[in-house]
Amino acid sequence: xxxxxxxxxxxxxxxxxxxxxxxxxxxxxxxxxxxxxxxxxxxxxxxxxxxxxxxxxxxxxxxxxxxxxxxxxxxxxxxxxxxxxxxxxxxxxxxxxxxxxxxxxxxxxxxxxxxxxxxxxxxxxxxxxxxxx
Amino acid sequence: xxxxxxxxxxxxxxxxxxxxxxxxxxxxxxxxxxxxxxxxxxxxxxxxxxxxxxxxxxxxxxxxxxxxxxxxxxxxxxxxxxxxxxxxxxxxxxxxxxxxxxxxxxxxxxxxxxxxxxxxxxxxxxxxxxxxx
Numbered sequence: 206x207x208x209x210x211x212x213x214x215x216x217x218x219x220x221x222x223x224x225x226x227x228x229x230x231x232x233x234x235x236x237x238x239x240x241x242x243x244x245x246x247x248x249x250x251x252x253x254x255x256x257x258x259x260x261x262x263x264x265x266x267x268x269x270x271x272x273x274x275x276x277x278x279x280x281x282x283x284x285x286x287x288x289x290x291x292x293x294x295x296x297x298x299x300x301x302x303x304x305x306x307x308x309x310x311x312x313x314x315x316x317x318x319x320x321x322x323x324x325x326x327x328x329x330x331x332x333x334x335x336x337x338x
Numbered sequence: 339x340x341x342x343x344x345x346x347x348x349x350x351x352x353x354x355x356x357x358x359x360x361x362x363x364x365x366x367x368x369x370x371x372x373x374x375x376x377x378x379x380x381x382x383x384x385x386x387x388x389x390x391x392x393x394x395x396x397x398x399x400x401x402x403x404x405x406x407x408x409x410x411x412x413x414x415x416x417x418x419x420x421x422x423x424x425x426x427x428x429x430x431x432x433x434x435x436x437x438x439x440x441x442x443x444x445x446x447x448x449x450x451x452x453x454x455x456x457x458x459x460x461x462x463x464x465x466x467x468x469x470x471x
Contacts, residue, residue, distance in 0.1 A: 223399075230400025239372070240394060260391055261373060264408050266356075267363025272405075275397050300471050307471065310443060310464035322467050331443035331466025334455045338433050338440065 243294065245278075245287055252282040255291045259302055268305030271295070276309075276318075292325055310335075376427065378411075378420055385415040388424045392435060401438030404428070409442075409451075425458055443468075 218224055234240045234256065245253030256275040262268065273295055278288050299307045310333035311318045319329060351357055367373045367389065378386030389408040395401065406428055411421050432440045443466030444451045452462060 226400035227396055228400075230394055230396050233394035234396070237372075237394070239370075242396075254396070256395060258393055260405075260407070261363055261366035261370070262389060262407055263360055263363050263367070263375075263387070267359035267361075272393075274393070274395055296469070296471070304471055307469045308443065309467050310441065311467060312464055319465055319467075325469070327467035327469045329465040330468050331445055332452055332462040333464025333466040334442050334444060334452075334460035335463050336429070336440045336458070336460045338429070338437055 241298065243291055245282075245291060247282065250279075252279040253277060253287050253291055255295060257295045257298060259299075259304065265305050269303060271299035271302070271304040271307040273307060273309040288321060289325065292322075296325075374431065376424055378415075378424060380415065383412075385412040386410065386420050386424055388428060390428045390431060392432075392437065398438050402436060404432035404435070404437040404440040406440060406442040421454060422458065425455075429458075 218227070231242070234242050239259045241257045243253075243255040243257065244251055254275055254277045255273060258272045258274065260270050260272060262270055273292065276288060276291065278291075296307060307327075308331075309322070309327070311322065323329070351360070364375070367375050372392045374390045376386075376388040376390065377384055387408055387410045388406060391405045391407065393403050393405060395403055406425065409421060409424065411424075429440055440460075441464075442455070442460070444455065456462070
């Protein structure tokens, strides 16, 4: 998270107390089968993450939709196909769970990421709105 | 759902069997406190809906994020402030649950909706990618 151009300012751990919110969030994700946290490891190092969430809804005849968040690949492991492998796994898992669609948002400043998602079959058909509380 | 320019082709109920998927989806939403289905009623008629989901995540120091889906107002109740009232309620509920942000995607063809969300404080900072399975 900290090893990310746009995320560095809002994430990071300065001391032991800063770890607890991340542990609490991990426990919440881990406890709920509607959320899957994919971790890519190289030896003992975490080099990639992806969160996949499954959301019930009434639209599209009550279809389950999958949502991808927190796609991160460590800088020294980029451009080697790891991101593609993680997203491809997410698509297969979404298909296996019977989802009608997979969705994600990507900051408009991440041009390379947009080309990456387009190559994997995603369409930038929507505006992604955010409001920080 | 059926009373919507973009949703008409993908939703709708032709016979009793078509109702079951919606009932199943409603039961899934209703059973999980992470999802709230807001319904606006006028006399005995449903004239508006909004789904609000609360998603755990590791980004932003383990922040909970709120997501708005399925915002629909019946045609004869539009431009009267109902959509604004529903979204404003969703923002207050998201704040109450300690969310760091509220997010939604809106089809790029829905120009009026984009102005509506901008007026409520949302920023179209992201591309919204979809992939239909």
